Amino acid sequence: MKIRCNRWKLLLSLIILCTALLPATAEAGVKYSTFTKDSNGNLIWLQPAYYPIGVIGQDLSVPDPGNSAQRIKSPLQTPKDIFIDPHNDIYIADTGNNRIVHMNEQGQLIRYITVPESPLLKPEGVFVTVEGDIYIADTGNKRVIKLDKTGKLQQEYKRPDSRYIPDTFVYDPSKVMVDERGFLYVAVHGGYEGLVLLDGSGKFQGFFGANKTVLSALDALKRWLYTKEMYANEIAKKPETINSVATDKNGYIYTVTGGTIKTDQLKKLNIKGENLLRSSQKEFGEYRPMDTALLQANVVTMPQLIDVAVDQNGNMIVVDQQYKYISHYDSSGNLLYFWGGPSAVGSSQVGLIKSPVALDVNSRNELFVLDDQENIVQVFRLSEFGEKVNQANLQTLAGYYEASEKPWQDVLRMNAQFTPAILGLAKAAYKKENFESAEKLFKEAGDHEGYSDSFWQIRMRWFQKNFSWIASIVFFGTIALVVLDRLTAKSRFRLKWKNRPRWKWSFILHLKHALYILKHPVDGFTAVRYEGKGSYAAALLIMIGVYGALLFKEFFTSFSFNMAVRVDVYSIFTQFFIVWITWIIANYLVSSIYRGEGRFRDILIGSAYALVPYIIIGVPLALISNVMTLSESSIYNFIANAMLVWIGLLMFWKIQWVHNYSVGETVMNVFLTLCTMLVIGVLIFITAGLTNDLASLFYEMFQEVLLR
Structure with a gap:
């Protein structure tokens, strides 16, 4: 009897243990990886934040026209949108079948919405209000329609008639969203003007949330150089089109954009159209750097965000059609994690998505992802890790x-x-x-x-604690110095120091000349050219000092001001000396042609001496930054910028007085020198590429000879 009882206890313990392990087992079975990024942009592997729990939409059917007692399969065909209403009912824009599929929260079919009195044609968007009204972006019919709960047509919104809409505007609605006022926000294909904003009666209220035009450096140069007529003949630069629009329980409006833009792909807009995301200047839509190698040639490598959803905690979820990743951001736009990836060609795996086009979240924060290639909806649930992250982040964002x-x-x-x-x-x-x-x-x-901010508080506490003795040392120390100066004014020691023998070693004199140039740049650079002041050895030592100052700045500048991800000593060395040597060669070549009187020696030594401010200011500034906070960033930036201006002026005066130029000739020399540096850089790049190709050719020929 006792043995049987122990067996039952053992069996019960095993059942409890297996039950406890069920979620972990489900999470361990996912076919994709989950990542986040640290402050430096490095990938960090995470355990799954979501795991798949099912697939819906794969068993749809309709009555058989030949036998009403039987049903035939009627799968989704290229669906384009999914929406989950407040009751967790699911609506899918079944574009290829010209219908809206209405299912319950378990994915069981409730009805097909086809609007017999005015049939749908390739609908691509659907939205359902709290009252149950259904809005459909009926793309093929170039309209948006409003249905009541029963699916009966209530209103039709065709192309609005307004003098503010250009004649070239094509009204092809793709997505629709309705706010609490009954205003419609309509995304249209190719609508670079932004969302079309209509009131409840269909009256045009304006364009909303338009993206900015992205202009490259070449476009800016064309604007500067071309005449109006010439620039008018260029292909017009237009903003990217908004792909989708959504809203949350607080009334904020969210849009996503693809194309070639690098920022503002995701926006959180208030009713005025202002973007509230502080991190909007960063790139949204996450992916791994190695994923770009899987793309075809001549394909835009930017993430192509196709849809956005907002969960019950205000977190934003976006899906990328390019890399097939689903990225999660909190309500401030900070990355939480991203996961997913493409399914293998020729196979289907639960959790992996072939062609994601839309997503939405129900009241339990379960995620529904629509795939228009597999013609299914995959359902995902938060893991324990994901639940903990959401719980903690919600408290943080609320200020608790x-x-x-x-x-x-x-x-x-x-x-x-x-x-x-x-x-x-x-x-x-x-x-x-x-x-x-x-x-x-x-x-x-x-x-x-x-x-x-933390360091400011620490510093403030330290000053409050030690202010009395600091003030005492400063006060009495000042008095002591004044008294000491008066008492030793005529002492033998000070007279001996004033009359001390000066250094006569030429190397020291050449180094001191660099300091003389800081006070008297005109006389100093003239002496370099005509009096032989300065030497190669002194110039080399100064350049080593400048390189040391660069490293010192990277290593010892306070974290508040140092944005460097990591310090690469070799990279700093190569970049600094390559630019400096290229500057010297380019300036010598230009000056030789452009009436310059300076020798190569003068250019090299003068260019080195002009960099001395970086040593005498850069090193102390790096040290001082460790007792400064961002509230004093204006002081830090002023000193850093003043140092660069000083170096620039010394370089300018060096060119002017070494080559005996006028101001205008000096400006032209600087411009031509920079252009020559650019040409040298291009030549080096081409030569390196051709040399690499030639080496590869010889290697392949050698391998072929060996194999034969």
Whole structure:
């Protein structure tokens, strides 16, 4: 009896253990990887934040016309949109079948919406209001229609008639969204003007949320050089088209854009059309750098965001049609994680998407992703890790930093490299006035502003604690120095110091001449040319010092001002000396043709001496930055910019007085020197490429001879 009882206990324990492991087993079975990025943009592997729980839409059917008792399969055909209403009912724009598919939350068919009185033609968008009204972007019929709950046609919105709409505007609605006022936001194919904004009666209210025109450096040069007539003949530069539009429970409007733009692919707009994302100047739509190698040649490598959804916590979810990744951002636009990837050619795998075109989220934060190639909807559920991240991040965004500390610690126990968790703990430590820990955590998370704020608090506390003795040392130290100066004014030691023997070693004199140039640049550079002041050895030592100052700046500048991801000593060396040597060669070549009197020696030594301010200002500035915060960034930037202006002026005066130029001739010389440097760079690039190709050719010929 006792043995049987123990067996039952063992069996019960096994059942409990297996039940506890079920979610982990489901998460472990995913066919894709989940990533985030640290503050330096490096990929960090994560455990799955979502795992697939099913597929819907693959078993649709319609009554058999020949036998009403039977049904025949009627699968989705190139569906383009999915929408989940407040009751978790699912609506799919079944474009190829000219219908809207209405299903319940389990994916069971409720009805097909076809609007018999005015049939649909290739509808690409659907939206359902809280009241149950159904809006359809009926693309093929060039209209948007409004249906009631039963599917009966209520209103039709065709191309609005307004003098503010250009005659060339083509009204092909692709997506539609309706706000609480009943205003329609319509995305149209090729509509670079933005979303078409209509009131409830269909009256045109304007264009909304238009993207900015992206102009390259070449376009800017054309605008400067071309006449109006010439520039008018160029192909017009137009903004990219908005691909999709969505809204959240707070009334914010979200848009996504593809094309070639590098910023603002994702926008969070208020009712005025202002983008509220502080991080809008970064690139949205995440992918791995190695994924670009899988693309075909001459394909835009930018992510092509095709749709956006907002979950119950305000997080933004976007899907990229180019790399097949689904990226999750919090309500401020900060990356949480991204996952997915393309399914293998010729096979279908649960969780991997061949051609994602739309997505949406239900009230339980389950994610529905529509695939127009597989003609199915894949359903994903948050894992324990994803739930913890959402819970913690929601507390942080709401300002409850102390409450978020426990869930963020749970997240870090699951993955110690998750940057948003480190940043959340940093904010919690700052809120608790544990500024030393906050400073370290902000630095680890890569938050320069948070690090600076923490250091400001630490500095303030230190000053408050030590102000009395600091003030005493300054006050009494000043008095002591004044008294000491008066008492030793006629002492033998000071007279001996004033009359000390000066250095007569030529090398030291050449180095001192570099300091003389800082005070008297005209006389100093003239002496380099006509009096032989300066030497190659002194110039070389100064260049080594400048290189050392560059390294010192990278290593010792405060984290508040140092945006360098990592310090590459070799890269700094090659870039600095290649640019400097190219400048000298280019200036010598131009000056030889353009009436310059300076010798190669004068150009090299003068160019080195002109860089001395970088040593005498750059090194102290790097040290001083460690007691400064971003609130003093104007002072830091002023000193750094003044140093660069000083170096630029010294270079200008060097060219003018070494070559005996006028001001106009000096300006022309600088311009021609820069152009020559560009030509030299292009030649080096071409030569290196051809040399590499030639080496590859010889190697292949050698291999072929060996094999034969």
